[in-house]
Amino acid sequence: xxxxxxxDFRCGIDxxxxxxxxxxxxxxxxxxLFVFTNRRRTMLRAxxxxxxxxxxxxxxxxxxxxxxxxxxxxxxxxxxxAKQLKTLLTGQSGWQKL
Numbered sequence: 059x060x061x062x063x064x065x066d067f068r069c070g071i072d073x074x075x076x077x078x079x080x081x082x083x084x085x086x087x088x089x090x091l092f093v094f095t096n097r098r099r100t101m102l103r104a105x106x107x108x109x110x111x112x113x114x115x116x117x118x119x120x121x122x123x124x125x126x127x128x129x130x131x132x133x134x135x136x137x138x139x140a141k142q143l144k145t146l147l148t149g150q151s152g153w154q155k156l
Contacts, residue, residue, distance in 0.1 A: 059091070061134065062136060064097040065077060065094040067094075074092070074094065091106045098123065099123040104116075124146055
């Protein structure tokens with residue numbers, strides 16, 4: 059799941075889990091991968107629960123920004139396919155909503 063609203067990256071695992079629960083209305087222990095960006099779209103963080111604990115992964119681009127990130131309107135979260143995630147992680151353009 060892709061969070062469309064930028065997140066405060068100063069928080070850790072507990073903060074991102076709280077964002078999932080309260081802002082996205084999703085259960086963070088569901089096994090779903092939750093992907094967040096910072097306001098400038100130069101970094102992303104992904105939170106996932108694997109059954110025994112949480113993973114919090116980060117990526118910061120060397121240059122540029124994550125392209126074509128969906129705008130925050132009414133939808134706080136949007137589904138994310140594996141191909142879309144790969145496009146985002148490589149910093150490529152061409153992300154499209156399902």
